Amino acid sequence: MAVTKLFGAAVKRREDPRLITGRGNFTDHVRLPGTLVMAIKRSPHAHARIVRIDTSKARAMRGVVAVYTGQDLADKLAPVPCAWLIPDSDLKVPPYRAVAVDKVRYVGDAVAVVVAENRYIAQDAVDAIDVEYEPLPAVVDQEKALEPGAPQLYDEVPNNLAFHWKLHAGDFDAAWNAAEVRLSRRLVNHRLIPTAMEPRGALAAFNPGTGELTIWCTSQNPHVHRLLLSAVTGLPETQIRVIATDVGGGFGSKIPMYAGEMIAAAISKELGRPIKWIETRQENYVATIHGRDHIQYVDIAAKRDGTITAVRVRAYANMGAYLSTAAPGVPTWLFGLMLQGAYAIPVVHCDVYGVLTNTTPTDAYRGAGRPEATYLLERMIDILARELGMDPTEIRRKNFIPKDKFPYTTPTGLQYDSGDYEATLDRALELVDYRTLRQQQAELRQRGRYIGIGFSTYVEVCGLAPSQAAGAMGFQGGLWESATVRVHPTGKVTVFTGSNPHGQGEETTFAQLVADELGVPFEDVEIVHGDTEMVPFGMGTYGSRSTAVGGAALVHACRKVKEKAQRIAAHLLEVSPEDLAFENGRFFVKGAPDRGMTFQEVALQAYLAWKLPRDIEPGLEATHFFDPVNNTFPFGCHICVVEVDPETGKVDFLEYVAVDDVGNVINPMIVDGQVHGGIAQGLAQAVYEFAAYDQNGQLLTASLMDYAIPKASMLPAFTVDRTVTPTPVNPMGVKGAGETGTIASTPAVVNAVIDALAPFGIEHIDMPLTPERIWRAVRERSA
Amino acid sequence: MYPSTFTYYRAGSVQEALKLLVENPDAKLLAGGHSLIPAMKLRLATPSALIDISRIPELAGIRDAGDRIVIGAMTRYDDIRRSDLVQRVLPILPEAIDVIGDLQVRNMGTIGGSLAHADPAADLPAVVLALGAELKAVGPNGERTIPADQFFVDLFTTALQANEILTEIAIPKPPARTGMSYQKFANPASGYAVVGVAAVVPLGEDGKVSAVRVGVTGAGPYAVRRENVEQALVGKEPTAEAIEAASQLASEGMNFNSDIFASEEYRAHLTRVFTKRALTRAVERARG
Incomplete structure (x- = not known):
């Protein structure tokens, strides 16, 4: 059987049939018994002091289970983290409370949270919360915010200046003085709203019996979210499972750690019940990043x-x-x-x-x-x-x-x-x-x-990116990627990738890479992503990195697998590994193509392990962490x-x-x-x-x-x-x-x-x- | 996106709907739902009850009534668009309907729902003004006919009483050698008209404008007829210069809306430009 090379082939996206026919498994599709619904009351003011919050009417409503203010959650959640601490810039990271405690700073800032039996009651209760604000002057333009006398967002950030970052290469003044033509212009690159088709959301399910938190959420980088959720909730990483298998687009907006997901996790832990929170489009527009x-x-x-x-x-x-x-x-x-x-x-x-x-x-x-x-x-x-x-x-x-x-x-x-x-x-x-x-x-x-x-x-x-460079830039993590390639006894392959495609099609492209590397049919390759309990730690999908970094990790893992398979085949065929060639999914003796074994036959032998030499472990799988140079x-x-x-x-x-x-x-x-x-x-x-x-x-x-x-x-x-x-x-x-x-x-x-x-x-x-x-x-x- | 609680009634007849309206003074009539339901989901509208009149058989359909074409208020946009009769006699309706919303809106939305809602940027109000339609309303005291010219009175406000139901739209058949056109400048986000102009131009045997009606939507708080433009053209040879001169009057004496996409000044300009374009196209068609 001839195996066609898939690298370069316009293979149809294997994820499309399920997505197009409404059989995707997005966060809001996941249903757990006993789930309560969460809704967030958001500030209508861009800048205001919170004078008083009256939640009594909301609490008294039938179907309302709990109402929380920022004060109620202050000791249950650390602030929303900032994880790119650029050096040499006098960076000031002001505290970002998941639910505002004394002051709101933008329209959409969370001020209270309702947990109820269904989404309609939750919204009624949100409307019934009475918040008294003392409105403060607001500033929306970054140049105006730096002017003397501008409204100040934080006492600890003078002039609203969070950082001043410099990158100077060469002698600009000399070049400017020597220039024959000089142009100076002011350009505006205006604000955009990412507008992923699926808004953000989470289903947080804390199990009081085991102390484990499982959270389905809209994430481009589930392991990073697991780590950050651990940091903000105090639960050990090992007790948190983040699942984000189908995510409806992100464009970067599903990289950050947000208040909504954090609050759902904390409340599920508090109440011991699954908590679902799904943004409306309007919330998405005010409370997801721009x-x-x-x-x-x-x-x-x-x-x-x-x-x-x-x-x-x-x-x-x-x-x-x-x-x-x-x-x-x-x-x-x-x-x-x-x-x-x-x-x-x-x-x-x-x-x-x-x-x-x-x-x-x-x-x-x-x-x-x-x-x-x-x-x-x-x-x-x-x-x-x-x-x-x-x-x-x-x-x-x-x-x-x-x-x-x-x-x-x-x-x-x-x-x-x-x-x-x-x-x-x-x-x-x-x-x-x-x-x-x-x-x-x-x-x-x-x-x-x-x-x-x-x-x-x-x-x-x-x-x-090269992790060393990421570190030098103050990014609080590496930027390598992981892949595990597990060959099953039948020769079918499961790939566990740290990338988390959410529209980019890597369930297809990655399978193409594996089919070529291991000579197995495309259909025999399964790509698993987006579940921290299944895949090794990975950095996720953004910055056009998944194929260049995650794909590279995958190819290296495949090559480790193939190298082991070749040693097994050589042993069984009683030749040395160098004497074997590999083509169309089959190892064979160079010069004697009749003497050979298919990849699938080798896989079976790897698991039977009846005839393996002592220096070869049973099984056939490999993991690779690829850090680009x-x-x-x-x-x-x-x-x-x-x-x-x-x-x-x-x-x-x-x-x-x-x-x-x-x-x-x-x-x-x-x-x-x-x-x-x-x-x-x-x-x-x-x-x-x-x-x-x-x-x-x-x-x-x-x-x-x-x-x-x-x-x-x-x-x-x-x-x-x-x-x-x-x-x-x-x-x-x-x-x-x-x-x-x-x-x-x-x-x-x-x-x-x-x-x-x-x-x-x-x-x-x-x-x-x-x-x-x-x-x-x-x-x-x-x- | 979660409406507050309401009761849903489905009326089987106009009489039943009228009765339900009396019993539920805070109720809203539900037609295609493409304006009302989004407003309810945002809790901008919180009626205690909805009375669904969209399936009342007597309110839907298009018929030839001799000198008029009568369209039931609950006739869906797409049914109007696909009607042979309408395509032949009132081609401005399919032309305007083609640029309303998207396929789902055109499948669900109704002509009566749109007119009674009187969104300042809806398309059909301009068209019924230009066609000189008459709108029939039924209430507890019987029925009455409201000329389109008197129907739109303010932002989201019509001449209908709270206890009346719009039942049908009667449109006079235009004379021979009539050209008509709807020209729209759509908002790229909503698809609604920033400015939309409908022009219906009958030419006499001498090739001069024998009568003309111009309706403008989107520009101001409600759709209006532009009689000053019409008067400037009637009896004239519809040359490019005459159309240009008449169109310059289109923005006179109007109140204009202003939003992040288009200022008052720009809307006034677009009103003149699209009046010219609608008249030009209508005259081309009248000449065949």
């Missing part, structure tokens, strides 16, 4: 020929009211390290001010820091090109890190693994037929129609073509071409899907999505009626292509594809719109490019 929200001041020094000699950035990052779990690392390391992008810029200076405001906390959202850096750079390079009268493609070529310079060490110390940036630009230009498109653009302008062509030639960092650096070129209606300001998408290089590709269909979804999200930031607060800190976009996530009809068809430059960092040569689309697309779209508006003399409009903003810009210039 993303982005930077104000950036950028200085670019360049020569007249377009060569960029230095970039300096002063960024104000809105952290929200509290520091979420990974929040300090996002606008600092994940942003500052990428500020040279795909270009050989020798001097990079970055200062980031992390500011606390009366808004929902921000944290990692798809791309996390890298979109903010890429947008800034790709926008500025277009502005520079226009200043110099250069074509946007020429200025990019001028500055690209040439392909013979890899591995390339950036001024701030990253080592770009591999790349050929110009090849992706060339291929994308070919796909859009750039020359013809520019001609059409000129002709249409004569007729009063405004077509724009926008570029983004990005590089990003994936495959997070470097990150991976996918790159590519995205081109967006739009038409802008100057009469209304509406943007229509005519074409979108993405040429990405994510290294080798295991499943092209899944990678295409990741790219499509990423482009949709990044494009939406450019023109549709924005979170808006009023000056009192009320979130004005707290529902899908107000917050515009893109629908299919609002997106163009995507033309997706790839170049392949494998990475040397892992055995498969894969780089990661989860965030490329989001990182690349936002500036491509904005650059396209601004290009379309060039005849009006418009050089920049801050995102989101809503029709009204575009209309106003056109009107101002036409007046």
Whole structure:
């Protein structure tokens, strides 16, 4: 039987039938007898002192089992943890109570908790709790929060400044003084709401008999949540089991440890009954993290020929009211390290001010820091090109890190693994037929129609990360990944991975890897993830790391298994292991292909152990912990073509071409899907999505009626292509594809719109490019 | 997303529904439910009872009544959209229904529910204004007919009394050489009209505008007719210049809504632009 190589095959996602037909096992699907329902009373004020909480009416309601205030839970739960303690930044981590005790600091801050027989009663009881507040002045804008006299969120955080982080490489002043061209601009990278399809939730079941807590929850990283839950509840890790098998999307928003899950755990322990808490969409919008929200001041020094000699950035990052779990690392390391992008810029200076405001906390959202850096750079390079009268493609070529310079060490110390940036630009230009498109653009302008062509030639960092580097950056954990490969006596295989896919399709791609490595049928490979009782400690899925790091752990574990199987086969065939070849799932003697054993026969012998030599243990399984030696650096070129209606300001998408290089590709269909979804999200930031607060800190976009996530009809068809430059960092040569689309697309779209508006003399409009903003810009210039 | 407690009644006839309304003064009538139920889930609406009138047989269906087409108030959007009669005689209805919500909304939502709810950004109020529809209401004191022009009186407020039920929408058949169009600028989040303009333009044999009606939704607190625009066009050759000039009047004397997506000033501008676009398209169609 010939076994087809699955690496590179567009195998259909095996998780889809169950998800599409409603047979998934999401947190809210899990039902346990005796479960009570929990609901959270949230602050309607952005900033207020809690004067008094009257829970008597709620407690008296039929079907209400318990009501807790912050005071009631204060000694049962440690504060919500922050686990990225960036060094040398004077970082201040103010206490983040799961339920506020004396003060609320954003609309959505928890003030009380109800436990009831059902969700309807719980909501009635939440409404019946009477909280008296003393409202305080609120501040939502990070620059205003730093001004003298601004409302202060914490006594212990003067001026609301949580940290000031610096990354300086090279002599900026010298470069600036020597520059032939100097550009300074202020750019806004506005706030977004991740909007995973499944909101967050938890079912916490404490067993008073054994003292064990099992918690089903919406987690991208179950082991990390187990560790953090242990820290906040005081239960030993060994007594906590976190299960998150089907999770309906995360985009980073399900990495942090949140109040809701912590409270459910503590109350289940207190009452000895299962407690279920599922967010509403409105709660999801106020109480799950938001993303982005930077104000950036950028200085670019360049020569007249377009060569960029230095970039300096002063960024104000809105952290929200509290520091979420990974929040300090996002606008600092994940942003500052990428500020040279795909270009050989020798001097990079970055200062980031992390500011606390009366808004929902921000944290990692798809791309996390890298979109903010890429947008800034790709926008500025277009502005520079226009200043110099250069074509946007020429200025990019001028500055690209040439392909013979890899591995390339950036001024701030990253080592770009591999790349050929110009090849992706060339291929994308070919796909859009750039020359013809520019001609059409000129002709249409004569007729009063405004077509724009926008570029983004990005590089990003994936495959997070070497643990030593994580430690140096203050991340409170390693960033390796684990895999156990267990071969059963029949030769069927179960994989236990520390990655926790929640939409990325690794149940399929990982099975493809195993089928190839062990020569077993794809159907014989089962992938288990998301249960801390079953899989070895793992770090989880985020930062486009699962295949590059988790997949690598898996391949290494498979190779350990195969090596042992080969020794067993050699013993049984009475040859030495080196004399054996392995093909199509069968070991055989080199030169005598008739003498051999299938992998399945070897597996059976490994378990029977009747004929094993003393130095080979029975059984056939292996575990590998893979700590990458470097990150991976996918790159590519995205081109967006739009038409802008100057009469209304509406943007229509005519074409979108993405040429990405994510290294080798295991499943092209899944990678295409990741790219499509990423482009949709990044494009939406450019023109549709924005979170808006009023000056009192009320979130004005707290529902899908107000917050515009893109629908299919609002997106163009995507033309997706790839170049392949494998990475040397892992055995498969894969780089990661989860965030490329989001990182690349936002500036491509904005650059396209601004290009379309060039005849009006418009050089920049801050995102989101809503029709009204575009209309106003056109009107101002036409007046 | 968890409504407070309410009682559910399903009425089998208009008379039964009227009786239930008297018995439950705090009740709400339930039609397709695509506005009311979300409001209840958010506890923005907390009626003590719902009276479901969506399955009353006499309230659904489309019939040809000679010089008028009569549409039952509980006729679902999609049934109107797919009606041969409507497609032939009142093509502006399918054109507008195509841009309402999504497939689920169009399958469940009803014309009467939308009109009686009078959401300031709903599409059909502009259309019935432009078509010169008459709306029939039945109450304890019998029935009466309300012209569309007098039906929408304020934000979420119509000329209906609390104890009345909207039963049918009668639309006069347009004369030959009539073109009609609904042009909408949709909010990207909700899909509702930021501005929606419906125009119905009959041309005389001389090719001039013999009569015209323009309805605007989304822009202000309730849908309005734009008689000033109409007067500027009647009796004129519908040239691009004439349409442009008439459309400039579309925003005069109106109150505009303002929100995070579109300011008053921008809505006023869009009202002029979409009036022009709806008139232009309607005239093109009238000319065949």
